[in-house]
Amino acid sequence: MFEYALRRIISFIPTIFITLTLIFFITRMVPGSPISSLVGHQAVSAEQIDAITRDLGLDRPILVQYLEWLPHVLIGDFGNSLFYKQPIIEVVAERFPVTLYLTVFSMIVTISIGMPLGIYAAIRRGGAVDYASNAFSSIGMAMPSFWLGFLLIIVFAVSLGWLPASGYRSPDFGIWNWLSRLILPVIAQSLAQIGLVVRMTRASMIEVMGQEYITMARAKGLSETRVVLKHALKNAMTQITTVIGLTFALGLGGSVIIENVFALPGLGQLITIAAIRRDYSMLEGGIFYLTLVALVVNLIVDLAYAYFNPRIRY
């Protein structure tokens, strides 16, 4: 297992390398440069622009820039953000809690609603709950999350006035101040994910429930609850874990739309704005972070496979 994990980690390296290289060249080849965002709306002379370009080292051949840049990023040093004037890691670290809270809470809501619903729908296949949960998950997945976000704001913040409409407060400002601002985004984020988890759970459970060993377990006179939860669910967990893991990874990448609608200073906004401003180092660092999160979650999912499905041996 350990050897397998190590092998996977080593296999990440080319992926990261390719990704970073692609990003380096793509960001520098597209029109627009960080300088135009840096100088903003102002009248600056061509000489001033040349000077800034030289300062940033952007006047040299792109290959030279790349060869100088590569050794640094391979050891994880992305330098300072052009705009935030802070090391990339610090900027990311500042945003990370927001994204983490949003992701973790959404996952808790998603799993605690999605899995029981999926299991129940699988057991009572064709029943009212099955149809209702299918309709619920289909609609949840089809609604654009920004639209859903606005509907939630209109209902809960504007009309009822129960919750704040947006913004983020760190827990230093009081638990309720912090938590109340996460409720609506978490609902908006969860709704689409629940659909996915319900469907995955239902499909996997139906498949597992048709297997011989479930029939055997039933024949042995085990209670239905025990059969479902102990035997069927454990086996179905392999697939469910995959979906949950990947959803988690996507969440940690930051949800641009949800962050935009609810004015949350998370990583999705950070990386998108970096792309828009052509903040090269920020963008590269942000993408490196996304890659890393996705790979780590992939790894965890793989390892969970082994746990839930002892037949798999690496």
Next chain:
Amino acid sequence: MSTEPIGTQSEKLSPPRAIAWHQRANPMFVVGVLMLTPLILMAIMAPFLTFLDPLSINAPQKLLPPSWAHPFGTDHFGRDVLARIVYGSQISLRVGIGSTILTALFGIFLGVASGWYHWADAIIGRVSDSLMIFPGFVLAIMIMAAIGPSEFNVIISVTVLYVPRVIRTVRASVIEFRGAEFVEAARTVGAGDFRLLFLHILPKAAGPVMVQLSFGFAWAILVEAGLSFLGLGTPPPTPSWGSMIADARDFIRSAWWLITVPGFMITLAVLSLNLIGDGLRDMLDPRLQSKGIL
């Protein structure tokens, strides 16, 4: 976005075994088709459904609530919302169809190549793995920020993001049938690579690819709406459902009709396509979903 395509480890999972259509039309498929048909008709028949120009502004008529003359009211330019919804369906469908065609072309070509030739797999597989680990929407924004907002560029960015998933599906089918008896038989009677692939193997992959593409279509509509919402999609004044929602932000209290109708239309379009995809998949093999192949 709601339906972030989820990449899974197909190498861990067995590829589709039974590629056989179940005879009965699946109810989800039927409902999906019934919902999608009016939307397609709406896009085609747009000039006959409304005589109002979705672009012409009429300041004295602005922000009128729904009435007989304007069933969905008017926006802040005095433009008829119904007309914009009707013409907006053209954008959604054009982006959906355009990116589906491009995705199919590139997906099949690259998928076949990477399933058939090991050397191609090394490159295509790596690049598409790299693409797939990103949150799709963040990547779409970056692409749009790079190449600039336009309808065609939305199609390109959706294609770039969705192609890896089609490649993976095609690749799995090709690998499965590469060593199959009927392929060997065809080979012994002298069929070349090209003939084998396109006449014998690809038709077997048609089912899963179609399912994948119908989800891709739905996803394209969501992405177009999302990008337009962020101002990175179809530029004004062309009516797009996503940008209609973005424009309506300022009026969520004073003119509710501006935000509700386009959102409802997006939901309807995406829902119908997802249902078609689900239906197709169930008709094909309900177990594909739990296998993580689709």
Next chain:
Amino acid sequence: MRKIVLASILFFGVLIFGAPLKSDSNSAHAAAAPEQGGTLNIGLHIPLSTLDWQSTVGHPLPQVMGHVYEGLFGLGSDLTAQPELVESYKPSEKGKVWTFKLRTGVKFHNGDTLDAGDVKASIERWRVTGPKGTGLADLASIATPDAHTVVFNFKSSMGQFLLLLLGSDENKAIIMPKEVADASKTPGQLTEVVGTGPFRFVEYKEDQYARLAKFEDYSARSDKPNYQSGKKVTNVDEVIFWIVPEASTRVAGLEAGEYDIITEVPDSEAARLAKSDTVEPVKNGPGVLQYMMFNHKTGLTSDRNIRKAFQAMIDPAEIASVVVSDPAFSLTNPSIYAPESAYNTDAGSAKGKSAQEYLKAAGYNNEPISIQVIATSNTQNRIAVALVEQAKRVGINLQIKSYDLSTWVANRRDPNALNIYTSGGYWVDPSLWHPEFNGTFPSKEVGFISPETEEIFAKLASATTFEERKALGEDLQTAFYGQVAMVNLGYIYRLIAKSKKVRDPNGNLALGNLTLHGVWLDK
């Protein structure tokens, strides 16, 4: 003293503005005695791009840093330059030499005392790093004969010097300690935020909030409160600027009582907010001119007839009504000077021939002309949509090109990309048009310049009486309109909103960028 001040201003005699704009709601509360303490929560529409105000223009640096820093001069409520850190001053030789006496005993937030060295270092830094600092190109030297005297020597007449120091209220020539200015040579790289203002900077959490606290050792002027000048009174202990980019959520936050004041309120909310028991809208002046700018050097728009056609086709009333839904917040006015400005004039605004005739003269044959907009700017998008429709009516094939900010800025400079863009601003003095129309803005390859207007600008630099300047201002406008340097699309007003608990006895919130002096919280 006051007399000397007035007499020596070069645009003197007449106050540029009439009575300051007043927020209706304030008069009723004005009599109540200000309560002390409390935290003012502000919902700010845009995050701080940097903490280095000297190096940048634009929101929200004036709103936040305007409370932390002070300049030699500040804006008065009539939008003229009024002494802030300066005790008295004297121009000589037609404005070539300016001598400033600084106030004594002014403390920086780090405990140091302000002296001439700090001023010299700060102005020298601003001159290099400040977008508006480029206006000091003709500055020959800064002398500091004693600790509280600063002498500016120019190569030519600088009639607009005091106004330049205000940086159009966007990039003020603020004063920081010499050590900080010297250690922060690179634009945007400020080592420390230390000013002399009534609030000191506490912290900025990227995209979350900026926090300021009352500066207990603040040394206020003794003359009466006058917007950014005069005696500044601080009644609250703390100000937190929350970054809330989404307008609808800012409004909801205000109504829910999370914020006491919010900036950039959509005008569509004005009528509704006006009916509220707890909050109220505040119309924020002066009117912001929306204008169309051209590529003057290459392409179709370099043809004066094409530009004339645009000038002739514009229906500002229609633009105003689609850009701003509440008519109270827009104004069509023929002038390039703010409607509230004494320079406001209709000179040269007669339209001439019809758009079609100009198009014919230009030999226009339905070639596409593009107007570039920032995708995320509501105002620009709305203006562009209206312009496309108006162009269609006269037979111009105008197309919108939508970009993100950095591409927009890059393309604006690029002669091969730019045809037309729109922007906004307010001008309270003719000289202030010069940076925009001296042939370098947005770049040499596209910018407007003409011998005729250069001559007028040169005369303005040494014109000393208001009548003289007013006449030159009219000439300038006539020249701009004649050559179609730009096209006036009408004026829009900004809107902020506040809780009724917020009392603003001086009406500062109705004017310019957010200014909180004198504001207090009724608990």
